[in-house]
Amino acid sequence: MRTESRRISRSLYAVAASAALITPLAACSGAGGSGSSDGRSINVLMVNNPQMVELQKLTADNFTKDTGIKVNFTVLPENDVRDKISQDFANQAGQYDIATLSNYEIPIYAKNGWLHSLDSYVKGDKAFDQDDILPPMTKALTAEDGKLYGEPFYGESSFLMFRKDVLEKEGLKMPEKPTWTQVADLAAKVDGSSAGMKGICLRGLPGWGEVTAPLTTVVNTFGGTWFDEDWTARLDSKEFKEATKFYVDLVREHGEAGAAQSGYAECLNNMTQGKTAMWYDATAGAGSLEAEGSPVKGKIGYVPAPVEKTDSSGWLYTWAWGIQKSSDNAEDAWKFISWASGKEYEKLVGEKIGWSNVPAGKRASTYDIPEYREQAGAFADVTRDAIASAKPEDPGVQPRPAPGIQFVGIPEFTDLGTKFSQEISSAIAGRQSVEDALAKAQKLAEAVAEKYEAS
DSSP states (O other): OOSGGGOOOSOOOOOOOOSSOOOOOOOOOOOSTTOOTTOOEEEEEEEOOHHHHHHHHHHIIIIIHHHOOEEEEEEEOHHHHHHHHHHHHHTTOOSOSEEEEETTHHHHHHHTTOBOOOHHHHHTOGGGOGGGBOHHHHHHTBOTTSOBOOEEEEEEOEEEEEEHHHHHHTTOOOOSSOBHHHHHHHHHHHTTSSTTOBSOBOOOSSSTTTTHHHHHHHHHHTTOOSBOTTOOBOTTSHHHHHHHHHHHHHHHHHSOTTGGGOOHHHHHHHHHTTOBSEEEEETTHHHHHTSTTOTTTTOEEEEEOOBSSSSOOOOOEEEEEEEBTTOSOHHHHHHHHHHHTSHHHHHHHHHHTOGGGSOOSSBGGGGGOHHHHHHHTTTHHHHHHHHHHOOTTSOSSSOOSSOOSSSOSSTTHHHHHHHHHHHHHHHHTTSSOHHHHHHHHHHHHHHHHHHHHTO
């Protein structure tokens, strides 16, 4: 893989929705209690997902009480928080010491010189135990210079969730490691097995982090790629077309009603309400399906992401902490990160809020906690194995010019992936053919490729 072909531009487009379920909340701040005796404080800008909101509630009585460091939180919906982070970090305005960034942004921000390297802090903080962080997470948050720039708050991959009772009733068996061909066959057989039951739920909602994410994993395992190692756009290849047509046909024929407007949240709702027999999506969804009060708790089986030509195809995603380079409070910022992503914090969440709420997917030790395994036993090992088998540098059958499984790790992908998703969603809605959708998207990808082919 040519290093020069992976040169990343210094601009970053606005980023759309991700694989995680976001609970809408108003922006809020100042959740760090009454302050510290010596006036020490840090400003944290973070996404408003449920795990982050729980963190906010626990900070004053635990972190601030123990360290004397007040934490001023600004909490925003995902699209808004990404825009605000991009503006503040790109300008090195220094308004925020810490921000929640994903493994998509971290390498790009690091390349642009917007982040503090965390290596010296990790080295001096033995209690944090970096070796306990799952290796794919550490690698995904390490930049081209070999330095670490982020610590995961929680992590996820993708897998297939299915109703064990529905398949059993139809005399069907889910393979331990299914292929997409097998999944399509099962979807056809269980579709309509009971009133209102659909065979599978797949994202069709526009957004680079909505339909583009799972579809790209299907493209990978069918042998396709967005770009080859020389930055030639390959959306017009046989493999890319085959994978996209398979995905669109499957969701149109055996997927949920209104698929073109269904994303993670809608599929989670359909699965919870017993409207679909299978769902391919983020491993994070399992916690909701197995939560107390869930109508399908104990009825769901979990197997690895379906494959065709690759050994694995699950994606890799994390919400992680990054420290702004211009921060004057880097030492205190690290203390917060060390606490929020540390082993003791997971135990605190388990004891105070519930073990199913633990921000898992980042530490090996989490999966050895008896209380956690009791609550998450149905999906814990499959999730950990999916994360361990994720290969951001080598997700398909050919060399890639940039890392990423469900995305291409370049700044332009947020715009490209979103425009691509709009064309695919239109095909799912029946407004155009897959061939026409990909022809338009190929031109968009070629325009992006030109910037890198010339470098």
